[in-house]
Amino acid sequence: MQRTTMDLWVGLFVVMGVVALMILSLKVGNLNVYNPSHSYTISGNFENIGGLKVRAPVKSAGVVVGRVTDIQFSTQTYDAVVTMDMDSRFQFPKDTFASILTSGLLGEQYIGLAAGGDEVMLKEGDKIMKTNSAMVLEELIGRFLFNKAADDDSF
Amino acid sequence: MPKRIVSNIRNIGHRTIESVWRLGIASRFFLLVLLKSGTSFRRFNLVIRELYFTGVLSLIIIVVSGLFVGMVLGLQGYETLQKYGSESAVGTLVALSLVRELGPVVAALLFASRAGSAITAEIGLMKATEQLAAMGMMAVDPVARVVAPRFWAGVISMPLLAAIFSVMGVYGGYLVTVVFIGVDEGSYWSQMQSAVDFRIDILNGFIKSCFFGVAVTAIAVFEGYDAPPTAEGVSGATTRTVVTSSLVILGLDFILTAFMFRGVS
Amino acid sequence: MSSENLIEINGLNFSYDTRAILKGIDMTMKRGQVVAIMGGSGSGKTTLLRLIGGVMQPSSGYVKFANQVVHELDRDALFKLRRKMGMLFQFGALFTDLSVFDNVAFQMREHTNLPESMIRDLVLMKLNAVGLRGAHHLMPNELSGGMARRVALARSIALDPMLIMYDEPFTGLDPISLSVIGNLIRRLTDALGMTSIVVTHDVQESLKIVDYVYFIADGVIAAEGTPKEVRASVAPFVHQFVHGEEDGPVPFHYPAQPYRKDLNLENDLA
Numbered sequence: 001m002q003r004t005t006m007d008l009w010v011g012l013f014v015v016m017g018v019v020a021l022m023i024l025s026l027k028v029g030n031l032n033v034y035n036p037s038h039s040y041t042i043s044g045n046f047e048n049i050g051g052l053k054v055r056a057p058v059k060s061a062g063v064v065v066g067r068v069t070d071i072q073f074s075t076q077t078y079d080a081v082v083t084m085d086m087d088s089r090f091q092f093p094k095d096t097f098a099s100i101l102t103s104g105l106l107g108e109q110y111i112g113l114a115a116g117g118d119e120v121m122l123k124e125g126d127k128i129m130k131t132n133s134a135m136v137l138e139e140l141i142g143r144f145l146f147n148k149a150a151d152d153d154s155f
Numbered sequence: 156m157p158k159r160i161v162s163n164i165r166n167i168g169h170r171t172i173e174s175v176w177r178l179g180i181a182s183r184f185f186l187l188v189l190l191k192s193g194t195s196f197r198r199f200n201l202v203i204r205e206l207y208f209t210g211v212l213s214l215i216i217i218v219v220s221g222l223f224v225g226m227v228l229g230l231q232g233y234e235t236l237q238k239y240g241s242e243s244a245v246g247t248l249v250a251l252s253l254v255r256e257l258g259p260v261v262a263a264l265l266f267a268s269r270a271g272s273a274i275t276a277e278i279g280l281m282k283a284t285e286q287l288a289a290m291g292m293m294a295v296d297p298v299a300r301v302v303a304p305r306f307w308a309g310v311i312s313m314p315l316l317a318a319i320f321s322v323m324g325v326y327g328g329y330l331v332t333v334v335f336i337g338v339d340e341g342s343y344w345s346q347m348q349s350a351v352d353f354r355i356d357i358l359n360g361f362i363k364s365c366f367f368g369v370a371v372t373a374i375a376v377f378e379g380y381d382a383p384p385t386a387e388g389v390s391g392a393t394t395r396t397v398v399t400s401s402l403v404i405l406g407l408d409f410i411l412t413a414f415m416f417r418g419v420s
Numbered sequence: 421m422s423s424e425n426l427i428e429i430n431g432l433n434f435s436y437d438t439r440a441i442l443k444g445i446d447m448t449m450k451r452g453q454v455v456a457i458m459g460g461s462g463s464g465k466t467t468l469l470r471l472i473g474g475v476m477q478p479s480s481g482y483v484k485f486a487n488q489v490v491h492e493l494d495r496d497a498l499f500k501l502r503r504k505m506g507m508l509f510q511f512g513a514l515f516t517d518l519s520v521f522d523n524v525a526f527q528m529r530e531h532t533n534l535p536e537s538m539i540r541d542l543v544l545m546k547l548n549a550v551g552l553r554g555a556h557h558l559m560p561n562e563l564s565g566g567m568a569r570r571v572a573l574a575r576s577i578a579l580d581p582m583l584i585m586y587d588e589p590f591t592g593l594d595p596i597s598l599s600v601i602g603n604l605i606r607r608l609t610d611a612l613g614m615t616s617i618v619v620t621h622d623v624q625e626s627l628k629i630v631d632y633v634y635f636i637a638d639g640v641i642a643a644e645g646t647p648k649e650v651r652a653s654v655a656p657f658v659h660q661f662v663h664g665e666e667d668g669p670v671p672f673h674y675p676a677q678p679y680r681k682d683l684n685l686e687n688d689l690a
Contacts, residue, residue: 009211010203016214017315020322021361027344028250028325029353055352064349108350281516289513289572292473294502295530 038088039066040124044098044111049080050134052100052109058084060113065090068111084111086122093118099132109134181377188306188376191299195307201300205308209270209372213316216269217262221320224261225327228252233332242338246347249328250321254351254360255416258321260408263367265320266313267400271375274305275396278379279389287380302376309375313368314361321360359415366407371400426451426583426615427472431481434467441467443639444481449632451582454609454616456626458661459636465619468636469585472617473505474498486582503531506576506584510591512568514560520547520571521556527578546574549611550604566597573604583615584608590622598622602629623662627651635661 046052049071058066066086074081086092095116102109122128195202232248278301281287287297325347332338351357375396382392427449434442441464449455457465470476472483474490483490485501493501514523524543528534534542547553550570560568569589576584586605590598606629609616620626627633627647635643635658643650643658650658660668676682 006207007203010206013206013211013214013312014315017210017318020315020318023322023325024254024318024357024360025353028254028321028347029351029357055355057349284511284516285509285513286515288475289507289509290515291475292502292505292507293527293530294499295527296499300530 039085040088040122041069041083041085042122042124042126042128043081043083044128044131045074045077046080046082046098046100046131046133048100048133048136049082050100050102050109050136052082052111052134056108056110058086058111058113060090060092060115065113082111091121094120094122094126095130096122096128097130097132098128100134102135177381180381181373184377184380185373187298188303188373191296192303192307194296194299195303201304202307202311205305206312208273209266209305209308210312210316212273213266213269213312214319216265217316217320218323220261220265221258221323222327222330224257224320225249225253225324225329226331228257228324229328229331229336232328233336233338242332243342244346245328245332245338246325246343247350249332250325250347250351251356253321253324254356256408256412258324259317259360259364259367260404262317262320263313263364263371263404264401266309266316266368267371267375267404268397270309270312271371271396271400272393274309274372274375275379275382275393276389278302278305278376279382279384279392282380282382283384283386283389285384298380302380306372306376309372310365310368313371314364317360317364317367355416359411362415363408363411366411367404370403370407374400374403424451425449426486427617428484429472429481430484432468432471432478432483433480434464434471434476434478441639442471442478445636445639445641447634447641449615449617451615452609452613453631454606454618454629456618456620456630456633457636458619458621458623458626458633459642460621460661463636464639465636466587469507469587469617469619472583472585473502473507503527503579504582506578506581508569508572508576508584508586508589510588511565512560512572514563514568514572514575516560518560519556520552520558520560520563523560523571524556524575524578526575531579542578546578547571549577549608550574551600564597566593566600569593569597569601570604573601573608577608577612577614580612581614583617586616586618586620588620589618590620590625598625602626605629623664627662 052068052071054068054071056068057064058068066084068082069085070081070083072081072083073079092113093116095118097114097116099112099114100109101112116130228249229245232245233242236242236245236248278287281297281301287301290297290300329340329343333340333343378392378396378399379389382388425448427447429445429447432442432445433440445468447455457468459465467476471478472485472490474483474493477491482492486504488497488501490498490501514520515526518526521543524546525539528539528542544553544556547556550573552567552570552574555563555567555571560571563571573584584605589601589605593601602625605616605618608614618626618630627650630647632646633644633650634641637657643653643655645653650662653659653662656668659665666672
């Protein structure tokens with residue numbers, strides 16, 4: 001096969017394209033953080049999930065350790081069942097506390113995990129028992145006004 | 156003047172039937188190209204040659220436009236976001252706009268006018284100068300030898316060009332916001348990384364650009380092959396390639412977006 | 421062998437939609453002959469070539485090439501048949517993205533597994549036959565019209581075909597190139613033992629080199645004969661054509677209503 005400079009250029013072009021795809025996946029995206037092939041699934045019931053979305057991150061101490069894969073409404077308990085895919089590198093005790101938090105004032109919502117002290121670790125299919133719902137602005141304001149009124153009464 | 160109205164209506168109907176007819180011919184031609192693609196893979200150097208003309212020669216316009224689009228996005232995004240004090244989210248804005256929409260769409264539009272028109276003009280001219288007929292008389296199928304390699308080269312180039320466009324855009328935004336304006340570098344990347352998802356954003360953007368690549372090159376080779384063998388015929392076909400593929404890209408983008416991003420974030 | 425008919429055309433009809441282009445053509449062409457098909461523009465000469473090459477399907481009748489009916493062949497057999505045919509298009513139809521060398525080598529590379537060194541020798545031989553061995557590295561856009569046609573001729577004899585069809589080989593050439601091409605057609609036909617069909621309206625040049633002439637007018641064979649017979653012919657159509665007279669059986673005027681009426685002169689006179 002004859003070698004031409006054209007082949008070189010085409011080769012260079014393909015390399016550039018592949019490198020661009022890799023930059024997109026690794027530097028722009030988050031492929032390196034989250035590898036779904038080694039994961040275990042846990043779930044938790046939340047009274048109110050606020051604006052939590054599927055694919056939202058699950059973080060512990062600010063590090064992404066998993067991702068929300070499914071959100072369902074349960075007609076038995078009348079609350080939301082949130083299923084999470086956890087990176088199997090990170091194991092959490094059974095009494096881990098899960099709360100729905102917001103990054104910044106207007107940022108996206110995510111699930112924050114605070115590890116408990118149990119000896120037994122969460123396994124595939126387990127349920128987190130201790131959950132804390134999302135802060136809903138209206139409730140927050142309502143509570144604030146209620147407290148204010150109560151304070152006023154005490155004077 | 157009822158007579159003129161009648162003739163106008165007749166004209167519209169005639170044109171409608173004509174375009175449906177052409178669509179049918181185009182689809183049949185598309186299948187024919189797919190069926191006769193064996194040669195392109197057995198003799199891949201034919202495709203490499205066309206990759207040079209469609210891919211490599213489109214690089215400059217893609218790189219430069221990507222850079223500038225990213226810079227504008229960074230600037231505009233910063234101006235808007237800083238009003239809410241969240242200018243650190245500018246990376247997210249630049250990356251999401253590029254990876255999901257602007258990368259595939261603008262790269263495809265540029266590709267249609269740079270490479271698509273060139274493909275149409277080349278095939279049309281080969282037809283007008285009887286090169287395709289001569290090939291047929293030499294017992295070489297022009298669809299397999301001329302059309303299919305160009306088609307596959309376009310299909311391969313498009314996603315690569317779109318990825319290059321997006322990356323250039325992300326770095327263009329980086330240049331303006333981080334280097335010139337002074338947004339924190341760490342938050343530019345980390346906010347971007349936590350918001351851009353591999354499957355939802357990058358993979359879907361990639362799939363989009365694959366669709367666009369097939370659509371643009373299919374239109375380009377068909378218009379070239381179908382062009383009347385005259386100077387006006389070829390120039391008309393070239394224009395039609397750019398207009399039709401631009402419309403198809405935008406229409407297809409809407410449909411694909413509706414499929415891919417409905418119900419997520 | 422030389423007297424065997426390479427091409428037999430029998431009762432050939434062809435029409436576009438409802439417009440009849442060819443109406444009952446009968447022809448035979450022997451091996452080793454150079455046959456000219458002449459006729460005015462739009463008389464269906466090029467269509468006839470396409471029917472022989474199997475590019476179009478006849479409405480009725482048949483073309484037989486080397487004892488095979490062309491339009492009854494399936495795709496593969498037709499492509500196999502076409503390897504035995506060469507065609508020289510009006511302006512050469514060289515592949516503009518390939519050099520002269522690669523143009524001539526095109527068929528060899530597509531259809532044979534010859535090693536590149538042998539292809540090189542063959543290509544240079546073919547180019548030498550048309551006197552352009554020295555131009556093998558040029559691109560088609562660097563060639564003059566006559567040279568391009570010679571390269572195309574070299575390309576069409578690349579696989580030593582049994583038949584070469586020339587579609588208007590003399591159009592737009594200067595007198596020197598014209599006689600060069602004419603002589604090449606004759607010489608190559610004799611040297612390679614091919615058959616040549618020359619479609620042309622260049623009477624003087626073609627009468628010098630051909631063995632037999634068919635005149636086509638309005639889709640039928642108006643006259644035929646050897647060049648000698650044609651020159652001597654007193655048939656009005658042939659006479660008009662050969663001597664290039666303006667008016668005759670082929671009228672100068674397109675059919676129209678009377679001239680006076682078109683100019684509205686009748687009313688004035690009345």
